[in-house]
Amino acid sequence: MSPSNRKMNKIQGNMESAYAKATVCEYQNPQKCNLFLEPEIENKLEHGEDYDELAYYWTSWHDKLGSEVSASEYAEFIAYQNKIAVANGFNDMSELTLEQYRDGTPEWTASKFKEEMASLWITLEPYYRKLHSYVRKSLMQNPQYLDKFNEERFEENLPAHVFGNMWAQQWGALENSTQLFPQVSAIDVTSALIKKGYTETKIFEVADEFFGGMGLERMTPTFWGKSMLVKPTGREVVCHASAEDMCTGKGNQDFRIKMCTKVTFDSLVTAHHEMGHIEYFMQYTNEHFIFRNGANPGFHEAIGDALALAVITPKHLQCILNLDLGLEIDCNNDHVNINDDFVSTPTDINFLYLMALDKIAFLPFAYSVDRWRWEVFEGKLLPENYNSRWWEIRKMIQHIVPPVPRNSTSFDPAAKYHIVGNVEYIRYFISHILQFQFYEAMCIAANEYIPGDNKSKPLYKCDFSGNKEAGKKLAEMMSLGFSKPWPEALEILTGSRQLSTASLVNYFSPLWAELDKRID
Numbered sequence: 001m002s003p004s005n006r007k008m009n010k011i012q013g014n015m016e017s018a019y020a021k022a023t024v025c026e027y028q029n030p031q032k033c034n035l036f037l038e039p040e041i042e043n044k045l046e047h048g049e050d051y052d053e054l055a056y057y058w059t060s061w062h063d064k065l066g067s068e069v070s071a072s073e074y075a076e077f078i079a080y081q082n083k084i085a086v087a088n089g090f091n092d093m094s095e096l097t098l099e100q101y102r103d104g105t106p107e108w109t110a111s112k113f114k115e116e117m118a119s120l121w122i123t124l125e126p127y128y129r130k131l132h133s134y135v136r137k138s139l140m141q142n143p144q145y146l147d148k149f150n151e152e153r154f155e156e157n158l159p160a161h162v163f164g165n166m167w168a169q170q171w172g173a174l175e176n177s178t179q180l181f182p183q184v185s186a187i188d189v190t191s192a193l194i195k196k197g198y199t200e201t202k203i204f205e206v207a208d209e210f211f212g213g214m215g216l217e218r219m220t221p222t223f224w225g226k227s228m229l230v231k232p233t234g235r236e237v238v239c240h241a242s243a244e245d246m247c248t249g250k251g252n253q254d255f256r257i258k259m260c261t262k263v264t265f266d267s268l269v270t271a272h273h274e275m276g277h278i279e280y281f282m283q284y285t286n287e288h289f290i291f292r293n294g295a296n297p298g299f300h301e302a303i304g305d306a307l308a309l310a311v312i313t314p315k316h317l318q319c320i321l322n323l324d325l326g327l328e329i330d331c332n333n334d335h336v337n338i339n340d341d342f343v344s345t346p347t348d349i350n351f352l353y354l355m356a357l358d359k360i361a362f363l364p365f366a367y368s369v370d371r372w373r374w375e376v377f378e379g380k381l382l383p384e385n386y387n388s389r390w391w392e393i394r395k396m397i398q399h400i401v402p403p404v405p406r407n408s409t410s411f412d413p414a415a416k417y418h419i420v421g422n423v424e425y426i427r428y429f430i431s432h433i434l435q436f437q438f439y440e441a442m443c444i445a446a447n448e449y450i451p452g453d454n455k456s457k458p459l460y461k462c463d464f465s466g467n468k469e470a471g472k473k474l475a476e477m478m479s480l481g482f483s484k485p486w487p488e489a490l491e492i493l494t495g496s497r498q499l500s501t502a503s504l505v506n507y508f509s510p511l512w513a514e515l516d517k518r519i520d
Helices: 003-021 037-047 051-068 071-087 093-101 110-139 143-150 172-178 189-195 200-213 221-226 265-283 297-311 314-320 346-377 383-398 426-445 468-478 486-494 502-507 509-519
Strands: 242-245 255-258
Touching: 003 051, 003 071, 037 051, 037 172, 051 143, 071 093, 071 346, 071 383, 093 110, 093 297, 093 346, 110 172, 110 346, 110 426, 110 502, 110 509, 172 346, 189 265, 200 265, 200 297, 221 255, 242 265, 255 265, 265 297, 265 468, 297 314, 297 426, 346 383, 346 426, 346 502, 346 509, 426 468, 426 486, 426 502, 468 486, 502 509
Parallel strands: none
Antiparallel strands: 242 255
């Protein structure tokens, strides 16, 4: 290994170590300074209600990482990355990393791909703005927030710390305080899981049963024996969930998940997501080593989430997982057609709203991260401008601003693991589009949804669990690995070679109509 590569790896190791070990002090208790991001700070943000306390934890975490990882240090790391890219015939590392998305046509370039991502965001932005406008209107009705939003910088924007999430990328914590139909009881899946006696291991067992029911591969003995499914005691770990292919050779059976699982609805969804990665590993394990990868990184992220869209339907939760959600659901009715045009109920709208707080709210953040990082790789920014540009982009795209003014000496991007861990992030933006394309295609294959038919059950009610035809089409796509250009893999499952936001927009269509009424 060359000296420059050793130096680059050392910088990255230092950044990741700083992230894993970072702690902050408890609010108004400077003597207790052992709060990690996961789970302590995240719990404070998710369940806290005091505006100033939330701002304290947000600011403390960002200040802590900014003091441990500087913009100049990150710039040095980027320089090493670009040196590698240039040595391989690329202008910068953004071009090299985006090679994973090459579509097999001679016209493809990284620049055109970046333009396509911008175009996809433009089609989604009006829907995000509906959600953002409604949430902002709702929060402004909260007496403790009203006077806080009077600052000019909050005009049409929201402060980053009030969403129950450090990066304002998921807004599920706001469900109860902003719900569209508060008179309708919320679906509390976490309480139902606990009441049913679920354990961390049980969550993975039901995910395994879901995959098996579709005729897909079951988890291997090695998976159950060597995965880290709960946070270990006595040592520090990065709790960010991940799935690993141990790459022991063709036909490998050693696949593992690292996750600090809790008995919660979020962990149930994450378990299916991570097991989706494992399933993908298994399906292409007999390919040559260079092809044992997803058709593109977005595919890998989308597989588990597409399957989870079926798992989180109220019917699946209550009828298949036998959770007591208190809903009136006919578990024996599996007909795709209904007698009259379907009308969404308040319970349906609340469900879609909760989904939007997760899926729709995430899209602009997912696009913003690499929109900023591409500019860094391209040399468009000086280190002293890294932070200001980070917030310019997030304000422009997310309409989110920091709770307190930031300065050029701060390095707030370091507060996100995927920056210090050097994990390309556009995959998550793509996956949030692809997962709805995959989901709709499997719903059609399972005869759970008929496009364009007003007498069909709506897309968001589709549950293809146990349907082997849907599983067969998914397996056929996954088994290609990286051996064919991704549009060919996409076509196998969906019949289309194009990324499209239509399935996503369609899934939430009843919600858009309701939000329009509320924000007029």
